[in-house]
Amino acid sequence: MAGVNWLKKGRHWSRKGARSSTPAQVNARLIRELWWTPDHAISRTSTIEERNLRAHQLQSMRLQLLRAVAIARHVQQEASRRQVTLSDSKRQLKAMLKLDDENLAKAIEDCDAKTRAAISEAQNAIWLTPEAKWVNDPESTSTWQILAPETVRRSVEVALLNAHSSTAKSGRKKKPYQLYLAHACLEYWSACRPKGASGRVEFTRAVFAAADWRNDKTRRLRTPEDSKNIERLLSKVASEGSARKWKGDALTALMG
Incomplete structure (x- = not known):
């Protein structure tokens, strides 16, 4: 019978606990993007209490965004391994x-x-x-x-x-983690920048580059096609609203 007998190779990697790794250079770039994004909700007239509350809100959103990056990186890294047919x-x-x-x-x-x-x-x-x-x-x-x-x-x-x-045929798999990550980007950008502010695509591209192991050692793509794909994904997320389902699907993929 054709196929690999994984039982001879010990416990399969998909049943082991796994954790994605992010290079320090990529982490530094992502952190800069998050902390350098100007916050339109804070002004000179804001009180100390308002500033502290806002800081807690943004920190929570940053953690959500970093979690989405970790999920996306994990799925990308697992996709590079030999999959079971x-x-x-x-x-x-x-x-x-x-x-x-x-x-x-x-x-x-x-x-x-x-x-x-x-x-x-x-x-x-x-x-x-x-x-x-x-x-x-x-x-x-x-x-x-x-x-x-x-x-x-x-x-x-x-x-x-x-x-x-089974009559199942292999095809392109859905990638709910991309929707979850795009939603986290959109939510953070919308909280920091006024509606219609420029730079949303560039910000999202930087976050996706941090989540994608293929771009760790290469320059980030800035082609028109790349921008169109990101804009299309952000529009889809904005029109469909809540990220609860995407988060559940992405965590399922993470847990295997």
Whole structure:
């Protein structure tokens, strides 16, 4: 069967805790962009209380923006790794069925996130059917029950059957983290600058450059096409409003 058997390579990277890294030079550039953005809401007549309140508001928005950058960088860096294909999943599932119960449990724990999700989906389908068999959890001091080994093995068989019958085609994946990052940029820029102020695209480009590992060692693009793409993304975010859904989707991608 074609595909890579990731089980032979130890715990898959998609099941490990991960953290993106940002070069110091990129961090410095982003911090300059954030702190040098003039704040139109503060004037000479503002009181100390108003200035302190405003400082707290902007700091909260900066943290949100930096969080969005971290999420985007993480997803970009993971995208550069070897991704698990449908053939890989089939090969792993087939290899799992040849293992004994103890090694099967370990293989499920260590397999990639995509294959684990397929097994979980099969288990959920079996969960409340007469086919499901249960045993007491040996690691629990209570009467908590878990799926019996034969039912776990059956879920792997079902996942393999589903993989063989899958008609899904690979295509361009959605990138909710881009929308979340664009919303954070728009929110911070709108809070600091009056409506219609120039420089919004340049500011957003600088933030996206910090979030994109491909631009760490290159000069930031300033082509008309680049500006149009950023303007299009900002317009989409402005028209759709809340970033709650984008944030949830982006965090899901981050957690794997």
